[in-house]
Amino acid sequence: MTKPVGLILAGGLARRLGGGDKGLIEIGGRPILARLIERLGPQCAALFLNANGDASRFARFGLSVIADEREEFAGPLAGVLAGMEHAASHFPSTCDLLSVPADTPFIPNDLAARLIEARADAGARIAVAASAGRAHHAVALWPVSLAGDLRQALADGERRVSGFIARYENVAAQWPTTPYDPFFNVNRPEDLAEAEALAREADVLFQ
Numbered sequence: 001m002t003k004p005v006g007l008i009l010a011g012g013l014a015r016r017l018g019g020g021d022k023g024l025i026e027i028g029g030r031p032i033l034a035r036l037i038e039r040l041g042p043q044c045a046a047l048f049l050n051a052n053g054d055a056s057r058f059a060r061f062g063l064s065v066i067a068d069e070r071e072e073f074a075g076p077l078a079g080v081l082a083g084m085e086h087a088a089s090h091f092p093s094t095c096d097l098l099s100v101p102a103d104t105p106f107i108p109n110d111l112a113a114r115l116i117e118a119r120a121d122a123g124a125r126i127a128v129a130a131s132a133g134r135a136h137h138a139v140a141l142w143p144v145s146l147a148g149d150l151r152q153a154l155a156d157g158e159r160r161v162s163g164f165i166a167r168y169e170n171v172a173a174q175w176p177t178t179p180y181d182p183f184f185n186v187n188r189p190e191d192l193a194e195a196e197a198l199a200r201e202a203d204v205l206f207q
């Protein structure tokens, strides 16, 4: 299995949390980013962080930071494009990008493997992670060769990740939600208490 290039999407404004960087929020005593890097790093050939503004605030994580081309906050697709273009210029043009938002602390260890398998089985171009019957469109495996199409789609005003994915053959790979939903994400202040509780469980189970 050829490992994908990993991209953590941390380019948003976290408005529902009052601003700041969701990836720097500590859950169970550790930043979400540290948790993600631990889980995603071994699954990827290389790992990058997509974020806007002063990159030095992420220096302690030791990842190269790739900004959106324009700091206009066009949404997650702008981050996926930055990641695809970076990957295309540093890795073979046939490589894949695995995108994961910076607000999902508990992604599964078999994320890359199962997305690769689901995509091959379905003969699809894009594989998306799903749980509880819901697709998590920002958690997806993309061929970086779609960068040109994505650039054009953004220029045409496409902002929905699901809208861009729907243009291609795609498949959703389902994960169980027990003992916890691996795609639980932190969006609102009230999600923080749940994240703390989940971290206690996830830390015991994650080996």
Ligand SMILES: Nc1nc2c(ncn2[C@@H]2O[C@H](COP(=O)(O)OP(=O)(O)OP(=O)(O)O)[C@@H](O)[C@H]2O)c(=O)[nH]1
Pocket: 009, 010, 011, 012, 013, 014, 015, 016, 017, 022, 050, 051, 068, 072, 073, 074, 075, 076, 077, 078, 079, 080, 100, 101, 102, 103, 138, 187
């Ligand atoms: N590169 C980039 N990523 C973004 C942008 N907007 C959102 N994201 C990322 O996309 C993922 C899903 O984002 P949302 O939860 O919808 O947005 P958010 O900014 O994190 O939070 P809200 O402002 O509260 O919606 C997160 O990983 C964000 O960091 C953007 O304009 N550029």
